[in-house]
Amino acid sequence: MIADRIIEQGTLITQDGRTAVEVRIPWYRALPGSSIAGAALTVDGVSAPEGSLRWTMNNRTFSFEELVDETGEWWFPLDSAVLSGDLAVPDSQIEHEVRVDLKLYIPYIITDHGVLHIEEHDTKTMKVAQR
Amino acid sequence: MTSLGTPIQGVTLYSFTRAFHGRQYDLDGLIRKVADEGFGPGLEVIGFSSLRGFPDRIDDNFVGQFRDLVAEVDLVPTSLAVNVDTGIRRHRLMNHDELVEYMRKQIEVAAKLGFPIARVQISLTPDAMESLLPVAEKYGVTLALEVHADQHGAHERVLALRDRYEKLNSPLLGFTADWGATVTGFAPSLLEAYRRRGASEELLGQVVDLWNGFHVDGPPNTQKVHGERFGAFIGLAARNGRPDLGIDFAINGTGLFGPAPLDTWLEIMPWVRHVHGKFFGIDETGEEPSVPVRSLVRQLVENGYSGAISSEYEGWHWNNWQDPFDIIRGEQAVQRSAAANAGSAMITDASEARRILNSHLAQPVRG
Numbered sequence: 001m002i003a004d005r006i007i008e009q010g011t012l013i014t015q016d017g018r019t020a021v022e023v024r025i026p027w028y029r030a031l032p033g034s035s036i037a038g039a040a041l042t043v044d045g046v047s048a049p050e051g052s053l054r055w056t057m058n059n060r061t062f063s064f065e066e067l068v069d070e071t072g073e074w075w076f077p078l079d080s081a082v083l084s085g086d087l088a089v090p091d092s093q094i095e096h097e098v099r100v101d102l103k104l105y106i107p108y109i110i111t112d113h114g115v116l117h118i119e120e121h122d123t124k125t126m127k128v129a130q131r
Numbered sequence: 132m133t134s135l136g137t138p139i140q141g142v143t144l145y146s147f148t149r150a151f152h153g154r155q156y157d158l159d160g161l162i163r164k165v166a167d168e169g170f171g172p173g174l175e176v177i178g179f180s181s182l183r184g185f186p187d188r189i190d191d192n193f194v195g196q197f198r199d200l201v202a203e204v205d206l207v208p209t210s211l212a213v214n215v216d217t218g219i220r221r222h223r224l225m226n227h228d229e230l231v232e233y234m235r236k237q238i239e240v241a242a243k244l245g246f247p248i249a250r251v252q253i254s255l256t257p258d259a260m261e262s263l264l265p266v267a268e269k270y271g272v273t274l275a276l277e278v279h280a281d282q283h284g285a286h287e288r289v290l291a292l293r294d295r296y297e298k299l300n301s302p303l304l305g306f307t308a309d310w311g312a313t314v315t316g317f318a319p320s321l322l323e324a325y326r327r328r329g330a331s332e333e334l335l336g337q338v339v340d341l342w343n344g345f346h347v348d349g350p351p352n353t354q355k356v357h358g359e360r361f362g363a364f365i366g367l368a369a370r371n372g373r374p375d376l377g378i379d380f381a382i383n384g385t386g387l388f389g390p391a392p393l394d395t396w397l398e399i400m401p402w403v404r405h406v407h408g409k410f411f412g413i414d415e416t417g418e419e420p421s422v423p424v425r426s427l428v429r430q431l432v433e434n435g436y437s438g439a440i441s442s443e444y445e446g447w448h449w450n451n452w453q454d455p456f457d458i459i460r461g462e463q464a465v466q467r468s469a470a471a472n473a474g475s476a477m478i479t480d481a482s483e484a485r486r487i488l489n490s491h492l493a494q495p496v497r498g
Binding site for chain 2: 001002005024025028029030032034035037068069071072074076077078105106107108109110112114115116
């Protein structure tokens with residue numbers, strides 16, 4: 001829907017082997033944590049291991065397993081969430097290709113195949129900030 | 132004979148999703164912009180889009196600020212769009228009691244913020260609507276279930292709701308008619324967006340032909356036919372070497388551009404409490420090329436409709452090269468012209484809108 005805005009330009013940071021980027025919701029309305037079904041974080045073609053991914057929104061950090069039952073915290077359309085994972089991005093001087101994949105459930109659209117899910121992705125190029 | 136209706140002009144903030152999401156306007160700024168532009172007096176908001184913390188964390192402080200702002204800029208809250216998030220839990224759908232409570236909380240917020248209508252959605256069955264009637268009565272909020280493509284006014288699910296409404300005979304149960312159910316062409320601005328993504332003229336011609344065929348055949352009356360049409364768009368894209376566009380063709384071709392005839396609205400007209408003036412663009416002649424806005428406004432006027440029409444611009448999904456505010460301005464000019472041609476007028480004065488809306492919602496409009 002608004003996939004070109006998923007990655008916030010200039011927000012790539014790395015520290016001690018973990019890398020994070022800010023992400024915006026590619027949808028017109030807020031979704032609860034339980035609707036955030038999965039993500040991938042890839043920098044220069046290397047993806048963070050799935051189990052190392054964490055999702056931070058509203059000042060709380062979740063694993064994707066923890067998001068499954070999270071119906072109290074919502075991703076609001078104006079807010080950036082933070083997607084982080086185990087990934088070393090050493091060089092702070094060159095441009096890096098950052099890709100984020102998102103899988104979201106749309107909880108009010110029930111199809112013959114279950115709750116509708118959408119898969120969106122965005123790729124942007126930016127430098128990394130070392131922390 | 133039914134006296135002519137005087138629909139109330141208005142807009143849903145959904146039309147400006149791209150500007151709001153892009154942080155060009157916050158909620159306060161966007162409401163002021165709507166008022167300054169004269170896009171009201173009717174104001175519709177989607178709870179989960181515009182209101183942070185909706186519905187559980189809407190406190191009295193926010194309620195007071197919202198009401199003060201709306202009063203200051205002299206807009207008239209018409210409908211709060213609420214959602215039936217049946218699939219909010221990963222492993223099962225909501226049960227009946229959970230659904231009623233989920234909706235109750237949103238309807239309560241609608242009442243607190245001063246919205247006389249809560250727009251609800253098609254996944255609510257006649258039984259669910261009957262269960263929600265006491266909630267509507269408690270808060271004095273009309274529940275207007277949205278009839279949206281791929282359904283339409285004569286769809287069996289909609290008629291089942293209508294029949295239950297008739298039995299329950301409450302002025303608080305009705306419909307929101309979304310003009311996207313009765314579209315007459317594949318939106319040219321979406322074709323332009325596909326063109327910008329490299330789609331060939333030949334492929335786009337086939338997309339238009341496929342949709343026009345569905346328009347001739349009429350709307351899908353079963354899920355099976357709907358699914359077949361969905362698949363036909365995907366197949367067409369694949370055959371033309373653009374499988375990446377298939378889902379997009381299918382979602383828009385079946386879910387946004389409903390091919391039902393205009394007269395399907397007559398099946399539910401007496402229960403229409405609110406209208407989404409869904410449209411996709413304004414062309415160089417100042418007209419909407421794929422939604423018959425003039426005929427739809429005339430139909431409402433001639434059937435005595437005096438509720439609000441929220442202009443609902445949906446072209447923002449793909450149109451990132453035109454200003455949505457210019458486009459809304461153009462569409463509302465068409466609505467006003469159409470109402471005048473039908474011998475009536477759109478209501479643009481806030482005081483008059485409040486009086487007329489109160490009257491429209493106080494009793495069923497049954498001919």
